Amino acid sequence: MGIDEFHIPSELLDRMKEMGCIIDWAPQEDVLAQRAIGAFFTHSGWNSTMESLVEGVPMICWPHSYDQQVNSRFSGEVWKVGIDIKDTQDRLIVEKVVRDAMSMKRDLYTQSASAWKILAKESISKTGVSSKSFARLVDDIRAFSSSMKHSSIGQSYVDCNNEGAEFVEATVDATLSSFLQDSQYEDLDEFFPCSHLWSKSTLREKSEKVIPLAVQVNHFECGGVAVAASLSHKIADGYNTIDVQEHQRTIDGAYICTSMCRYPVYDIDFEWGKPVRASIAGKVGKNSFLLMDTASGDGIEVLVCLRKEDMAIFQSDPELLAFC
Structure with missing residues (x-):
């Protein structure tokens, strides 16, 4: 929704015109990275919560639904990086928590938020938990077998016997630049292995001949390379x-x-x-x-x-x- 769809009281505009501006969208990550930001008034969506933690900005949490309630409670009561308004709409309480975040308890929240900023940065380093988790995911993918199994009750599962993924190499009678210039979008289908695994592996498919994961490397005449991966719906789904x-x-x-x-x-x-x-x-x-x-x-x-x-x-x- 754009800002034009909402009625903004003229009194609010008059009070704000010398203090700031109201816009319908802003690059949130860039705004949170601005050193002048004292606190972030947020609905506690997970993306907003992560972006605030990464930039070390204290939060004033006003959750509405879904995971926002849990994120808000963790931000305020577990991580101590902000204040959870706890679903209230009382203007006096809102005023109090804003004052706490910006002045009365600012040092407490800023110190905790800064500590979480360091942890967030470390998590995506080469030795961080995010990198280690991704490495484990790669190991799991490498372990995908070339066959599917079915239990006695009809449930499908991947038999991880370390046979590895299906790997195919192909040559293309063209240069990469000419292909990119002259090809149609449908021509990309030729680069994908096993005729698109997902088209033959619906949730109802019971065949154990379905390949969970296949990778095809396509070599062009000029030395260029196109890499394509194809996944069965049984193991991964977007x-x-x-x-x-x-x-x-x-x-x-x-x-x-x-x-x-x-x-x-x-x-x-x-x-x-x-x-x-x-x-x-x-x-x-x-x-x-x-x-x-x-x-x-x-x-x-x-x-x-x-x-x-x-x-x-x-x-x-x-x-x-x-x-x-």
Whole structure:
């Protein structure tokens, strides 16, 4: 929702015009990194909580729903990095906690938040817990066997017998630059191993011939390389709730929008250098939108898959074209 959809009392605008401004969006991480920030008034969503901890900013927590209640309690009562308002809407209490965070107990919260900032930075170092957890994940992936098993009660499981993932190498009769210039999006399908594992491994599939994980390395004439990985739905899934519940009900007119923005796909390096292009496979579902950062990091690419008649309208819409 944009700020234009809400009515802001004129009295508030008059009081704030000499003290600051109200806008509909701001780069939250950049704002929290500003040294002038004394505290962060937050709904305690997990992303906001992590970003505040990473920057060492004390929080005034006003949770509403979902995991926010738990995050707020931990921030205020366990980590001691802020104050939990505890669902109250009493303006006197709000005033008190703001004063505590900004003056009366500022040193206490700032000291604790600074300590958590150090811990957060250490966790993503080469010897940190995040790096170790990722290393364990890699070890688990390496252990995926080349077959699926089924228990006597019909449950599927991965038989981790250290046989490893399926590995395929292929050659491409073209240079990487010519492929990137002349190819269509669907041509990417040729780079993926085993004809897309997910298309043959639905939740109902009982065959033990399904390969859990396969990787294909494609070598171009110029020495360029394209690496593609294909996962079975039985071991990993990026599908949203609409797809998961597809066998339970049908939703007419649903449009699926998936964002991979800010995923560090262009920072991946297999010792061949960072990629010049990253993408999912060419086969995507109809009525879907996929957002990804550009290689330069200063823009967004959108993959659009619509019916032919809808695409004709989409491609000629002046409002949408203004973003191109």
